[in-house]
Amino acid sequence: xxxxxxxxxxxxxxxxxxxxxxxxxxxxxxxxxxxxxxxxxxxxxxxxxxxxxxxxxxxxxxxxxxxxxxxxxxxxxxxxxxxxxxxxxxxxxxxxxxxxxxxxxxxxxxxxxxxxxxxxxxxxxxxxxxxxxxxxxxxxxxxxxxxxxxxxxxxxxxxxxxxxxxxxxxxxxxxxxxxxxxxxxxxxxxxxxxxxxxxxxxxxxxxxxxxxxxxxxxxxxxxxxxxxxxxxxxxxxxxxxxxxxxxxxxxxxxxxxxxxxxxxxxxxxxxxxxxxxxxxxxxxxxxxxxxxxxxxxxxxxxxxxxxxxxxxxxxxxxxxxxxxxxxxxxxxxxxxxxxxxxxxxxxxxxxxxxxxxxxxxxxxxxxxxxxxxxxxxxxxxxxxxxxxxxxxxxxxxxxxxxxxxxxxxxxxxxxxxxxxxxxxxxxxxxxxxxxxxxxxxxxxxxxxxxxxxxxxxxxxxxxxxxxxxxxxxxxxxxxxx
Amino acid sequence: xxxxxxxxxxxxxxxxxxxxxxxxxxxxxxxxxxxxxxxxxxxxxxxxxxxxxxxxxxxxxxxxxxxxxxxxxxxxxxxxxxxxxxxxxxxxxxxxxxxxxxxxxxxxxxxxxxxxxxxxxxxxxxxxxxxxxxxxxxxxxxxxxxxxxxxxxxxxxxxxxxxxxxxxxxxxxxxxxxxxxxxxxxxxxxxxxxxxxxxxxxxxxxxxxxxxxxxxxxxxxxxxxxxxxxxxxxxxxxxxxxxxxxxxxxxxxxx
Ligand SMILES: Nc1ncnc2c1ncn2[C@@H]1O[C@H](COP(=O)(O)OP(=O)(O)O)[C@@H](O)[C@H]1O
Ligand SMILES: [Mg+2]
Numbered sequence: 001x002x003x004x005x006x007x008x009x010x011x012x013x014x015x016x017x018x019x020x021x022x023x024x025x026x027x028x029x030x031x032x033x034x035x036x037x038x039x040x041x042x043x044x045x046x047x048x049x050x051x052x053x054x055x056x057x058x059x060x061x062x063x064x065x066x067x068x069x070x071x072x073x074x075x076x077x078x079x080x081x082x083x084x085x086x087x088x089x090x091x092x093x094x095x096x097x098x099x100x101x102x103x104x105x106x107x108x109x110x111x112x113x114x115x116x117x118x119x120x121x122x123x124x125x126x127x128x129x130x131x132x133x134x135x136x137x138x139x140x141x142x143x144x145x146x147x148x149x150x151x152x153x154x155x156x157x158x159x160x161x162x163x164x165x166x167x168x169x170x171x172x173x174x175x176x177x178x179x180x181x182x183x184x185x186x187x188x189x190x191x192x193x194x195x196x197x198x199x200x201x202x203x204x205x206x207x208x209x210x211x212x213x214x215x216x217x218x219x220x221x222x223x224x225x226x227x228x229x230x231x232x233x234x235x236x237x238x239x240x241x242x243x244x245x246x247x248x249x250x251x252x253x254x255x256x257x258x259x260x261x262x263x264x265x266x267x268x269x270x271x272x273x274x275x276x277x278x279x280x281x282x283x284x285x286x287x288x289x290x291x292x293x294x295x296x297x298x299x300x301x302x303x304x305x306x307x308x309x310x311x312x313x314x315x316x317x318x319x320x321x322x323x324x325x326x327x328x329x330x331x332x333x334x335x336x337x338x339x340x341x342x343x344x345x346x347x348x349x350x351x352x353x354x355x356x357x358x359x360x361x362x363x364x365x366x367x368x369x370x371x372x373x374x375x376x377x378x379x380x381x382x383x384x385x386x387x388x389x390x391x392x393x394x395x396x397x398x399x400x401x402x403x404x405x406x407x408x409x410x411x412x413x414x415x416x417x418x419x420x421x422x423x424x425x426x427x428x429x430x431x432x433x434x435x436x437x438x439x440x441x442x443x444x445x446x447x448x449x450x451x452x453x454x455x456x457x458x459x460x461x462x463x464x465x466x467x468x469x470x471x472x473x474x475x476x477x478x479x480x481x
Numbered sequence: 482x483x484x485x486x487x488x489x490x491x492x493x494x495x496x497x498x499x500x501x502x503x504x505x506x507x508x509x510x511x512x513x514x515x516x517x518x519x520x521x522x523x524x525x526x527x528x529x530x531x532x533x534x535x536x537x538x539x540x541x542x543x544x545x546x547x548x549x550x551x552x553x554x555x556x557x558x559x560x561x562x563x564x565x566x567x568x569x570x571x572x573x574x575x576x577x578x579x580x581x582x583x584x585x586x587x588x589x590x591x592x593x594x595x596x597x598x599x600x601x602x603x604x605x606x607x608x609x610x611x612x613x614x615x616x617x618x619x620x621x622x623x624x625x626x627x628x629x630x631x632x633x634x635x636x637x638x639x640x641x642x643x644x645x646x647x648x649x650x651x652x653x654x655x656x657x658x659x660x661x662x663x664x665x666x667x668x669x670x671x672x673x674x675x676x677x678x679x680x681x682x683x684x685x686x687x688x689x690x691x692x693x694x695x696x697x698x699x700x701x702x703x704x705x706x707x708x709x710x711x712x713x714x715x716x717x718x719x720x721x722x723x724x725x726x727x728x729x730x731x732x733x734x735x736x
Contacts, residue, residue, distance in 0.1 A: 373579075373581075375579055376581060378577070382542055382544060382574070382575040383570070383647060384567050384571030384595060384599040385594075385595060386563075389599075393594060394583055397585050398585050401585065478585055478627040
């Protein structure tokens with residue numbers, strides 16, 4: 001009886017855990033040697049790592065950076081490391097890196113893709129970092145520094161280096177003082193990049209952007225009067241009329257009147273290597289996200305027609321291999337489109353890769369939508385938010401947050417899939433360019449080097465995307481559970 | 482407890498439901514509902530689980546669609562016309578059993594979102610209003626936190642404040658205290674009582690009979706999709722007329 005009666009008179013303070021329950025020893029005991037079986041696995045693992053490193057390390061360490069052919073590489077390795085030693089012939093990369101990077105782009109014009117590449121990061125920075133001035137500024141400043149180094153690497157003269165540095169410094173200052181205004185750079189980026197890469201008259205891309213501007217103005221004027229969807233339809237129609245009939249007249253006249261605003265034109269078949277991968281990857285990624293969002297919403301729509309079209313599109317695209325769509329891009333579109341439209345092959349590939357990726361993105365986002373409790377939509381409804389407001393302010397931010405890992409996986413997959421364009425005759429970095437380089441008798445015998453080089457660059461970019469997605473998940477975590 | 486002097490019911494009709502019926506597929510969930518709510522009236526709806534209480538009040542702001550009869554809220558009839566629906570929804574506040582706060586927004590953003598986007602209130606003004614109502618529900622210091630950092634009772638008070646920021650003329654409550662731990666029920670009920678004292682028209686689905694006795698003008702008892710009995714609270718609890726009501730009351734008031 002007396003045992004059941006107890007009153008604590010003093011509350012206990014918190015104490016340190018016992019020694020041996022913290023630190024390296026504890027970690028090793030728990031993770032590497034928790035049982036006999038586990039200990040054996042640890043040793044097997046260590047042995048496997050050793051075997052791998054000891055067999056491949058000499059190859060990397062003996063690597064030769066300057067030589068004019070694989071045979072010369074071998075001679076140098078034999079001389080320095082002894083007869084029969086193996087070694088990498090990085091000289092191949094050293095000699096031909098520009099083809100891996102730029103394909104067959106005019107060597108005097110390398111500054112153009114490099115500038116576009118740096119501006120890409122400037123354009124991304126306000127989107128990726130929500131106008132936070134510090135990371136935005138670091139990203140813009142970093143892009144500027146890298147740009148100057150790269151420009152110097154391709155042999156740009158001092159005056160132009162200074163010019164590039166000044167432009168990037170101005171953008172970095174903008175990032176610091178008014179990160180929001182960088183969004184204008186983002187909006188102008190597609191046209192700017194197009195102009196830098198393909199060259200020609202500046203008025204063509206300006207005309208295309210004007211079409212978007214007109215569409216936005218019309219939508220703004222009308223959506224209060226006739227509703228969001230009809231206004232969007234009218235705006236799209238007017239924009240197509242502009243692009244189809246009016247733009248050509250205006251830009252043609254301007255190009256005649258002010259021919260000074262132009263760069264030497266680069267044909268699409270000069271694009272190759274990572275330049276090609278980036279053009280296709282970046283365009284398709286930025287196009288597939290909004291299309292995917294619309295498809296995911298369409299699939300959940302109450303309207304039968306929209307729902308059916310969305311489901312049909314998604315299921316069709318997911319059911320067809322990407323290769324088929326690429327062949328479609330290179331052949332079929334040519335038949336269907338009016339004969340005088342000479343639709344660029346890269347543009348066609350971009351469109352089809354975007355549509356392909358958007359179907360997957362749509363399904364990933366649908367998963368995010370399904371994870372939301374029904375109450376969120378109901379709360380938005382009961383507050384009087386209309387459909388688009390509810391989607392934009394309440395539903396999508398939460399659904400996208402849940403879907404981030406899946407979306408980023410899709411993006412990474414898409415970026416790596418850009419190497420498949422080799423199948424329609426474009427010079428991707430992995431197969432297309434490697435073939436071109438190895439067509440030279442001097443480099444014919446190289447095997448691993450191009451793959452390792454290209455793989456490493458892909459890894460850097462894909463790994464960065466993956467890290468960014470982790471940053472984003474952390475950043476958006478507001479549930480504190 | 483409640484300040485009766487301020488709680489005047491007017492003759493003006495706030496909600497008029499006539500011969501309303503609703504089906505879920507083949508299931509006749511609401512049957513011939515007739516109900517008039519005057520401005521300033523406070524109505525408590527009770528009844529066994531599955532009797533259609535939630536469905537009834539969700540029809541009033543068109544979260545659910547009815548198939549027959551009419552519902553007129555604040556002079557606007559609910560039809561499939563989206564303009565009318567949005568108008569009614571911005572006049573009628575709703576508080577849910579599971580709060581349904583927006584977890585990705587701070588408390589302050591939860592409160593200002595609808596005024597800014599629906600009423601087009603300037604941000605500054607919306608924030609002032611939000612702070613006023615946060616004071617009213619007694620948690621102004623939580624304004625910059627996220628819903629996940631608050632207790633259930635605090636979240637429900639934020640949800641009430643969120644509805645109030647739209648300056649609604651009618652408030653609907655769907656079992657606002659059912660998901661709460663006992664020690665938090667009182668803080669939410671106190672908030673609702675003070676709202677009643679300010680003369681808000683309220684329809685409240687709840688099994689808190691103390692609340693019903695303190696503030697309701699009328700208690701409505703539902704069973705199997707029908708209104709079985711309605712009466713002023715004293716009479717309702719002291720002299721239930723129908724057998725179903727008696728059974729229900731004996732079950733919830735206990736033994
Ligand atoms: N979306 C729905 N589809 C089909 N049946 C439903 C749906 N929502 C509720 N019901 C049914 O309608 C009845 C009334 O539900 P509800 O109004 O939630 O009851 P209460 O709130 O009184 O517990 C219940 O039998 C429930 O199963
Ligand atoms: Mg209910």
